[in-house]
Structures are given as C-alpha cells and as structure tokens.
Amino acid sequence: MTRTGPQRYPGASTTYWYQDKYGGDAMEVNTVVWHTTEGRSLTDYEGGAIAPNLTAVPDFTHKKLVWYQHFDFDVSSRALAHTGSVATNTLNVVQIEIVGTCDPVAHGKWGSAPHLYTPELPDWVIRDLGAFTKWAHEQHGVPLTSDVTFKAYPASRGPGNGVRMSDAKWLHFSGHCGHQHVPSGNEHGDPGLFPMAAVLAVARGGTVAESLLPEVADRLAHLTESVETLTEKVDALAQRG
Template sequence: MSTGPQRYPGASTTYWYQNRFGGDLQEVNVVVLHTTEGTNLPSYDGGASAPNLTLVPDFKAKRLKAYQHFDFDRSSRALVNLRGGVETNTLNVAQVELVGTCDPATHARWKKAGYAYIYWPEAPEWALQGVADLLAWAHKNHGVPLSGPKTWKAYPGSYGSDNGVRMSFSQWNSFKGVCGHMHVSENRHGDPGALDFAQILELAKGGKTPPAKGQTYEPYPRAAFFLKGSRPALGKSSPIFTAMSKRLVAVGCGRYKVGPGPVLGQADVDSYEKFQRKLGFTGSDAKWPPGPASWAKLKVPKV
C-alpha cells in the first residue's frame, strides 16, 4: 500500500532504478539517513544498493540537489537485511543518502587534498536546510514523525553492532520517525555520525525549539532581518547587537576597542565572522549575516 505523492519535488530521475529492482510497496513511516563517504553521486552497483533518494551538494548554488531512484513508498536497497532477522529495507523505510563524509579521518584527508565536499558533523546551514526540507515534505505528505533518537554518535564510535545506540529488533519494529544508519538493527555502519539532528528538526518544523529548563537563550534572534538572511546596515541600533557582542567577547571572538553597544558596527561584523570561522565555516559561509546554525551555538541571551 502507498499513499501521497511519490516523487520529491524537483528531484532528478536520471538515475532511476525501480524498473530494474522493483522493491516492495510500503507505507513509509521511517526515514533513514546515510552518508555516502564519497564526493559524488555513487553508482550504487547499477542500483543494487541504492537508496530512495540521494542529496548531492551544489556548492555554487548552496543547495542540495535531489536524485530519486525509487518511489518514496517503495523499498530500496541500502541497508543490510539478513535472512531470519528483522526486516530493514522493507519495513516502511525510505532511505536517504547524503553525499559527503562523517569520518574525521576522511575529512582531514579531503581537506588537505583541497576537495569540495561536506563533512556532515560540521555541515553548513544550507545543507542542513536541504535535509530539513525533505523531512518536512515527508512529514506533510506521508506522516513521517519529525522526531528520532537523541544520540547521534561521532564516527568511528558510532560503528559496530554494539555502538550503544543500535536498536534492538523490537525497538526497530516499533520505531517511527527519522534515524541514522548507526541506529538500524542488524547493521554495523556508523553513518551519518554526529549529525546536528536537533538543528535539522528545528529547520524542518519551521520554528524554534523552546529552551531547556534553566537556559536563558533563544536559538534565533528576534530581529526579522536575521531570519530573512538580509544584511542589516552598519549603524542600525538594536539591543540584540549588545547581547550578541557580549557573547562574542565571552567566546573569545570579540574585536572591540570600545565596549559592546547597541549600534551595529564593523567590529561586530568582523567578530561574528571570526566566530563562524571558529565553527568551521569557510568562504562565503563564514560571512555576515549569521545563520540559524551558528546563532544557536552562540547562545545569545534574551533581550
């Protein structure tokens, strides 16, 4: 049984494998996220090990381009599914591969070699948004819950059958929502590593998560120009700038000859860009204005 739209809007079907590997009809209530551990769209052995969708980074456009290989409600082939065990590929699961790596050793090699790639534990905001957009579509059109495991372990600690987050057969059979390959019963792979899953869910829900008990920060600033991604003019006054500047000083990124104040100055912009570089953003991704991912990490107090 399947319901709802089967093609993700805008996805390419250039590499469509359903005609060769028909799969089983299912009504999806689980999405599993993988990383490809490569820099390009994989061949998937001609479709023999393909997921439902692959998200490929377009660095120039700063977006993820989707390639769809199977209908959304059709079982794909990217998980280990042993005979006599629990069903994985066919248990109402849509599988999504994220092109890039979760392995810090691979990250170091690729960075040294000058490759263009995404290290998913430090993915830029536009990449997280691309994943969030797909999950929001799956939630709206197929009822996949926007929830999942709280723990997304860093690779290589996430590898293995006894990684501490792998579901048991009964847990897998009852699970609904979004998880990683590291969580899937009967498998050993540890991808997608320490993905910022909480941030992806925030973006997918289109809002902010209430602060935990005792926290005094909000993940996004109140000023609408931050959310819209525009560039507030130097000289603009807002108490949010005072709070922001104080936090930048506290995390060792403040570049002020005079104490932080409510008027946006070049020192504020320079300090924030230093903070974004400290988080691992490079090039235009490290430029002003702040995005939700880096703003959440700065933890600006309420004003």
C-alpha cells in the same frame, strides 16, 4: 499495499532510476533513515544494487542540494543489510544518502576540496534537509521526531556501538534515525554526528540559526565534560607524583 501521497520529491531528478530494475515492496513510510555515501560525488550504487530512495548531492557553487530519486518514496530501496531476524529495507523506511562523509579521517584527507562533513554541515545544507523533512511529514506523515542519539564516527561503527536499536525497538520505531541505529546485521556508523535536532527544527519552521542553538549547547556540554574528566586525571597524576 496502498501508497499514499506523492511518490516523487519535487524537483528530484530520475536520471538514476533503479526501481524498474529492482522493483521493491510497496510500503507506507513512517521512518527516514539517513546515510552518508562516504564519497564526494554521486555514485551508481553498484548499478542500483545498494541504492537508497534518494540522494542529496551538494552544489557548492549555488549553495543548494541537488536531489536524485532512485525509488518511489513508498517503495523499499536497498541500502541496508538484512541478515538478522527483522526486516530492514522493507520495514516502512525511506532511505536518504547524503553525498559526503562522517569520517574525520576522510574529512582531513580531502582537506580544502569541496565536500560535506556531517558534524560541520553548512547552513544551506541544513535548510534543504529540513525542507525535505518537512515535505516527508506533510505529505506522508513521517513524525518530526528522533529519540535516538547520533554518535560521532568511528565510535558509531559496529553492532555494539551503544546506540544501535534492539530488534524490538526497531520494529516499533517511527521518525528519524541513521544507518548507525539499524539492527539486523547492520554495522555501519554513518551518518556519524549528524545535526538531526537542527534539521527537525527547520522542518518545524525555525530558522537555521535558531535550530543550531541546541546543537551548539550540546557540544559545549560534551566539551565541558571532557575537560573536567581530563582535569581530574591530571590532578590524580599530580597527586601520585
């Protein structure tokens, strides 16, 4: 299959290059799958056996993401399970790992040690993720869309998490999703409550501040719903008493 467009993300290091070892299938990518490594530093992905196409590593000193590329953009990588009836790694997807966590337990454990937590990504991370997303759209035609819900971890974990796609939807999907949405034996919940709308807004040309407004409004709505539910429960208990 012809691979259209540039295959290397500008500025990405190929220090950890695994395509020569594992090969991979040629594709025409129409989907980005986002992951988190659940660690604080770049991993070797078991020698590349479970590597994505690219890894974004935070540089907290210079407030930028440092990119490492492991496979060409239009070559299948290896970060998804594929034990079901439909293809995953080879289904026209490019996979991006963000060095950080979606797990609130890990976030609390790491405390003040520098790390990324997907529900609270700094502006400069959203900026750089947006830049990559824009490049993937302009150079490879990946739609600037995502019609899936990014669910907070750990509720996002497991095959029955409520947001994982059916085989049929996955086969026809294009745009942006997370590991938590991929079927065919995948049970991981990363990247948790990922600010997908903000990243896409930046890719479309908006500022980071503008892009975060929908995220803030959505979280306030969820918070309001939770408070109302809790109030109803308290009132019900009071009436019983």
